Amino acid sequence: MTSLLANPGDTDPDAADICRLLAAVPWLYEERHALHIEMVHRHAHHVRLTMTRLGWRVIIERDLVRLIKGPAPRPDVFVPTSSAPTATWFWLFIAAIDALPSRVGLPALVESARAAAAEVSLPVTGTAAELQSMLNALHMLINRGLMNKLEGDLQTLLTDQRPAVLLQLHHMRILHLISPRTPDAQPRDAVAERVMARLVDETAVLYSDLNTDEEHWLRTHLHDEVAATAEAFGLHIEERTEGVALIVDREDSHGSDTLGPHPFPRAHGTVAHAAVLMRDHVLRQSAGDADPRKPGPGWRSVPYHDVLTHLKLLAKEHTSWANNLRACVPSLAERIRELWQGLDMLRITEGFETTWWFSPAAARWDTPPPPLSPPEAKDTP
Secondary structure, three states: OOOOOOOOOOOOHHHHHHHHHHHHOOEEEHHHHHHHHHHHHHOHHHHHHHHHOOOOEEEEOOOEEEEEOOOOOOOHHHOOOOOOHHHHHHHHHHHHHOOOOOEEEHHHHHHHHHHHHHHOOOOOOOOHHHHHHHHHHHHHHHHOOOEEEEEOOHHHHHOOOOOOOEEEEOHHHHHOOOOOOOOOOOOOOHHHHHHHHHHHHOOOEEHHHOOHHHHHHHHHHOOOHHHHHHHHOOEEEEEOOOEEEEEEOHHHOOOOOOEOOOOOOOOOOHHHHHHHHHHHHHHHHOOOOOOOOOOOOOOEEEEHHHHHHHHHHHHHHOOOOOHHHHOOHHHHHHHHHHHHHHOOOEEEEOOOOOEEEEOHHHHHOOOOOOOOOOOOOOOOO
């Protein structure tokens, strides 16, 4: 396999920046990302070459840039199991848009989406919860540049049967929403693609999560192919005994330690502070035991009941935490779970009792200061 860069160190910082942005935000559209789209066009060769080496494909249009990532080889623990009404209505709206003109009123779009639901035998209840899911789906469409609101207030969908809202639909962009992967003319190294894609797309890659071929490739090519990929994205290699991460340089991260696509919250928030204090408790109390459910070397465990017990103690001690979370420890625990799982730093096993497992990479972050907001303020992690 040839090197990604002809001359190490020759990556234009702007080219690296736009690759890093595109990896985190794989859908750019003109109304919101005009300057970034211009940067993609300016560095199109570097962007295409860099993404191709990860097994990803880039669609570059005048007013749209779409990065299509390959299937992520993540453990089953990360596959959501709950139903997602908002996502369901998102795709029903997509189906409805195909038969509508570019400018349409919200009532016509809703009616068409409900008809699409009936075609596939999905129940339509008209309840407040369903309307909220529809509203959330509409915001998803707008946030992805698939439609614009020209007049009116989307919020009126919750109270008005015929909300006076005018929308602009972008049919051509919807064509790129699902783009099939095309066969490549050149033979590919599937192992290399999988490993490098995970390094760029995940917070950290642990050797215990790789198969034998992937681990061998990563250890063998860490200082050539992986180093070149890191440079192409403006990242740096951080190697530990348990695995490897590509990180943003401290000078480029505005003072925060950004690891992977999800920076750990540095704000003075209750959830961020409690999450790291909970981690510290686990690292102090738990020595890597021989539990067969252990995800890999270096993972530390804590029973869920201990999570709640320790959070109750912390809530009493830290009076500057948000009152709504101090008063409801299970809610605080859920917020902490979402934060750590979003970083791929927490895995949960069920059994006689639920157990939280903290990744060895979780120890990387320093403990943030306690929140400075007054006790009555709501928490924003």
